[in-house]
Amino acid sequence: MTKFQNSSDEIRHHEFATVVAKEVERLLAQRNEAVDAHILATASRIAGSVAAAVTSLSPRHQRAIDAIQGDLAGLASKFVRTLAVEATRRSEAKIAGMEQAPTVPPVLIEGPAQPAQRDDFESMLIEDWAGRVAGSTYLEENLHIARSTLHRWQKRNDVVALRTGGRKHVFPLAQFIDGRPIAGISDVQSAITNPRLAWFWLTRQSTHLEGRIPLDMLRQDLVEEVAAAARAFSGG
Template identity: 40%
Template sequence: MVGSEARLHRARQARVADRVAAKVADALKADAAFESGSVALSASIAGAAAAAIVDLPVSVRRELSKRQGELARRIRGLVETFGDAAAGGKIALEIPKTVEPSAGEGLGKIVTVEEGARLLGELAVARRLEDWAGPVAGASELQRDFGIARSTLNRWQHAGEVIALLKGTRKHVYPIEQFIDGRPARGIATVAALVSNQRVAWLWLCQPNPMLGGRRPIDLLKQDRADEIIDAAQTYFATQ
């Protein structure tokens, strides 16, 4: 019974962390002072702090409120300590003083616009959304089959907590694999915050990933391994 309560507690904290991280990331994206990598890291730290605070007793929260200056100093000290450790662990590289010049292969054969369009048409293959995204459902189907209220789905979409793919010109559909027990898997919001394009985000989540040993990120999210997937997503997208 205790183990079950602990799992529920961790799951609740994880949901709080995801929601806060997504909202902080949205707020910081418009701030020119933050690079994309700084946005993701700042959002993740804010989410972790909120998750740690949300279930504290009232007396502890009051005491923390009185000591906010000290708390801020400790957080800065912790971050700076990590920065020092990262700098100390860098690998020294031997950089040659001269670099051999290279002309490269050049542009290759230049073709006309018409020929380029023809060649591109031969390479491009029309695919249905379901062929690469997997099973998807609209708001009505999700409410009917999974009990997800349309208002809840809209709230998740506006908060960036769910992947929504445009099908046609106006209708949004939702990959079914992202839902666990009637809500988006933990980590979906953070990955979506790192990638501005929802299609790219879902394509990354549902494709085998060599960085993860050929496993799909969405499968690992369903195993409650969100931290591992978020780290991998930051490696892929935070510097872009």
């Protein structure tokens, strides 16, 4: 396909998305008079973009989506939550002036909160993007990892530790196999020094790895490939 054809397709998809967005916004405005107009416009643009993206899929993938109609609401909800996390990450990165290498955003809490409530709330939000996490007590009782051992691993960057408030840390459980951290995590954290960004990168598809997930590759002992990709991602 030529560059001109690609540009034409993009224009058509943009036009289609715009038409869908306007129609969705009109219908939402009729049924949700109390909702802020800006929110309605944003929701409508998302709906238009999704509709255009679906029409650009191959027939095989379109049929696959059509076959899971009953699950669409749940999948859409998950997509919107992921979209919100990504949007917040970009907003925080822009504010910090770090668009070249954005960090996963710290949790923001509106209004007063007691320390225990703050920790619980932050842990809950961390699990929205980091998967299951646990503190040192859980790891000691269930994975038989002594606190001294965990502390040593943390100092050597052998494990990813996510701060949740004050000096408290939680540890993503997916990084442990048979009570030990997966080999290669320290290599990744040497390149991507922010733990949140390191874990975010480890658990998402990487363009530097042809769409593969770095953590899955570490489980296959492909440490050198993942380490090189982490350095490329960080610009090192």
